[in-house]
Amino acid sequence: MKLWLKVVLGFKVCAAALWILGDPHVALIVFFLPDPWVFLQFVLPRQQAFRPAATVFETPRREVWLTIDDGPDPKSTPKVLELLRWHRAKATFFVVGRQVEKHPELARQIVAEGHTIGNHTHTHPSWSFWSAFPSRTAAEIDGCVGALLLADAPFEHYFRPPVGVRNPFLAGELAARGMVLVLWEARGLDGGRRAPAAALRSIAGQIRPGGILLSHEAGIRPEQRLEFVTLLLEHLSNEGYACVLPERGSLRQSRATLPDA
Ligand SMILES: [Zn+2]
Known part of the structure; x- marks a missing residue:
């Protein structure tokens, strides 16, 4: 135990x-x-008790890892890809399995354009994943893997739970599959009702070289989310940041473990 x-x-x-x-x-x-402590382990990406999670990566350059959750979706993914092309940026799309089932061509297009795909569960159970038992946790992970295999879209062994909330069984299920839990260091809470400009102000203060950045597409407010990605990419370009895809071996749990910390 x-x-x-x-x-x-x-x-x-x-x-x-x-x-x-x-x-x-x-x-x-x-x-x-002890319950507030347990709750924090579930919801805060920097808490590492339940499972070491990557929140930063090692780099000597002014680089960040942009991650985009909740797609693919024809309302937003093609536009996000166009933005990334324009900014010469690379990103990892944490996709939802059932979205991939509906739009397999978009999953393939993401990879064809030089980006990567991570696993964001099969059904995106935001409100119940925290209480999922091993069988359901496994079904969410494997369902997304199955959808990506059927779509013929290559993917990385990266996993991000819905809204970043873990459960006590996730660690074992990921370890059994050789998967890495990837959370983030900086976010603007762009997935909810917050206006894109306000979300950008919030995330801008958290961005540092080697940071993993969280953003969203699709969902119930695709236009608003797209606007945030647009503003974020402009901000990163203006600040001289390159959006790169870090090697798995360069991922770290926290900034304290980076060489320049
Ligand atoms: Zn999500």
Whole structure:
């Protein structure tokens, strides 16, 4: 059993003991004490307890890794590809399996234009992936792999869960498949309701060489997401950043492990 799970269960057992011994108030506090920590491990990309996740990469140059989630979609992918071409930028598209099933030609086009593809689950279960058991976690990973194989679109062994939220079984499932968990260092929360200009202001302050950047396409606001990608690429060009595809071996969990840290 993992250490973190032992510690959390230890708190719960202590709480039960306190309850039996007649101190229900303290028992209640002890019972929920580790839960905020567990929650943070799920949602914050820099937290590494559940599974080491790549958030940066090693580079001596002014480079970033642009990642684009939630496609492919005919409403946005061709335009995103055009933007990338214009800026001579390369990106990794973390695609959703069922979207690939609907638009296999777009998955192939992404690769044909020199970009790469990562796995973003088969159905993008934003609200339930955190509680998925091993069989469902595996089905989400393998479903996306199956869609990419059927589409004849080569892909990298990179995985990103929906909204970056992990579950305790994800580590084992990824390890069994030789897959790397890729999260991000910088994001502008462009996937929600935030206006593209505001999202750019938010991400701009977080961008540094070697950073993994999160952006989105498709989804329920494809125009808004596309506008953010447009602004972000312009910003990166203006700031002299190159968007590259880092080698798997250069990926790191945190900036503290980079040579210039
Ligand atoms: Zn997503």
